[in-house]
Amino acid sequence: MRLNELRQIGAIGNFGYEVIGQTGPSHSPKFQMRGWWQPAGSSERCHTEIVEVASKKDGEREAAVRIYATLSTLG
Numbered sequence: 001m002r003l004n005e006l007r008q009i010g011a012i013g014n015f016g017y018e019v020i021g022q023t024g025p026s027h028s029p030k031f032q033m034r035g036w037w038q039p040a041g042s043s044e045r046c047h048t049e050i051v052e053v054a055s056k057k058d059g060e061r062e063a064a065v066r067i068y069a070t071l072s073t074l075g
Contacts, residue, residue: 002068003015003037003064003067003068006071010040011040011071012037012038012039012040012071013037013038013039013040013041013042014037014038015035015036015037015038015064015067016035016036016037017033017034017035017036017059017060017063017064018033018034018035018036019031019032019033019056019059020032020033020034020050028054029054030052030053030054031052031053031054031055031056031059032050032051032052033050033051033052033053033056033059033060033062033063034047034048034049034050034051034063035047035048035060035063035064035066035067036048036067037067037071046070048063048066048067048070049066051063051066
């Protein structure tokens with residue numbers, strides 16, 4: 001929600017999440033994911049560190065937290 005607000009006011013251009021890899025058996029996979037954002041007015045992407053999670057939803061949640069934390073430190 002906070003990231004959407006930052007996008008709406010023009011503080012960031014866009015953001016999203018991506019799956020980098022998947023390991024483990026199909027009944028119990030582990031996903032390696034990271035978040036990305038574009039600074040306002042830029043086409044370059046900045047990335048969070050990669051996290052390993054049990055579900056894509058957990059990965060999106062963790063990536064969003066990390067994106068917001070990083071942006072908070074940048075001002």
